[in-house]
Amino acid sequence: MSSSRPLSNPSFNSPQSASTPPTAPAVRPPAPSGSAGTPQPGHSGLRYPSNRKTIYDRNLNRSKNAELSRAAFAYLFVEMISYAQRRVTGIADLEKRLNEQGYPLGLKLLDLLLYRSAPSSTQPPTTRPTRILPLLQFITTTLWRHLFSRPADALERSAANAAEYMVSDNEPLVNSYISVPREMSQLNCAAFVAGIIEGVCDGAGLKTVSVSAHWVGEGDGGGAGAKEGMWPGKTIFLIKFAPEVIEREEIMGGKGG
Amino acid sequence: MSPSSPPPIWKHVFNFTRVVFALLVVNKAGGLIYNREFSAGLNKLNSNDLLILAGTFHGVHAITRSLSPLPRPPYGSFAPTDVPVRPTGLEVLESTHFRLTCFQTATGVKFLLLTDPPQPNIDVMLRRIYELYADYVMKNPFYTVEMPIRCEKFDRGLDGYLRVIARA
Secondary structure, rough: OOOOOEOHHHOOOOOOOOOOOOOOOHHOOOOOOOOOOOOOOOOOOOOOOOOOHHEEEEEEEOOOOOOOOOOHHHHHHHHHHHHHHOOOOOHHHHHEEEHHHHHHHHHHHHHHHHHHHHHOOOOOOOOOOHHHHHHHHHHHHHHHHHHHHOOOEEEEEEOOOOOOOEEEEEEOHOOOOOOOOOHHHOOOOOHHHHHHHHHHHHHOOOOOEEEEEEEOOOOOOOOHHHHHOOOOOOEEEEEEOHHHHHHHHHOOOOOOO | OOOOOOHEEEEHHHHHOEEEEEEEEEEEOOOOEEEOOOOOOOOOOOOOHHHHHHHHHHHHHHHHHHOOOOOOOOOOOOOOOOOOOOOOOOEEEOOOOOEEEEEEOOOOOOOEEOOOOOOHHHHHHHHHHHHHHHHHOOOOOOOOOOOOOHHHHHHHHHHHHHHHHHHO
């Protein structure tokens, strides 16, 4: 695992960068007004904002002003973790639960982001990622930019196992306020993001055995000091594809891309 | 005792001898939940004395709060103030060689900062410390409210901030 060759550096923008262009709303018929968005007058609250447009009535292409408060996410994530923590016995169990919370998000984000990238006039329409490499590119650039407003920091293929790929993030946003107590030092709450990745891979039809989040700093002694100083929260997402995916990839060989 | 070399001239010119000695955090029940030293200079107190200091300060603070006179409306205004004014308690405690500044949050947590008396901008520093507390303690899922603070990132954030201040 230690010796691995970098496949690509996602910080160089790929042609299909995720910068959502000013969308052309004409592509999509406006959301049917009326039916869903007419609450009873007495029924107010969070569910129905004053303009009566819930998140479901909004145009799917609307990505302007869609950024969320980081503190709001942090508090929600705190509640997600403590909710999960009350129902688990161990660290592995807790990570599994966080993973399961992320999984459905990944399934939906794959479709949403592909849909959004389509109406760009200057670029060719994006096709579904059908091979491993385009899929990983999609994850490290499009997905990462959508979720965290920046690309992932590295993408590598494991030298030990051809079915394993590693996406690394120097400072995962979900962990930015979290200090894991010493007795649970194995726990990485970015398991939630790992679940999102797993959802994207499975949704694209490239089955995974598992996607897990790991700390980098601990364990190996060599260079640990340097890592400790620079990126103490560096996290690697280990993606293990199912054997049939690798087999298919080999059969398809060099053609296509 | 050893004759130390005089401090460089710029230290006098810009009055850059700023020191933050220590930070204590006291919960709303008067218990000490955090204690960290940033630069040497104060005599060391053992943990028991620190707990007593926190508890005593908490008590004195409560008494000074009830001592506090009700603020009068500004001169010439007849309208009663709508916003209830919260009486503040003891805010600064100063000796020849150190100053203790207290900042109480809306929820009753107190930050006690021990500094050198000429240290300026203590209110700014306390506000920033409060921000760090809000970020790295209150947004940490593994922290239980009112319990001792053991958050690595809070420590690191304080170090990063207060060391920079001390060097500036």
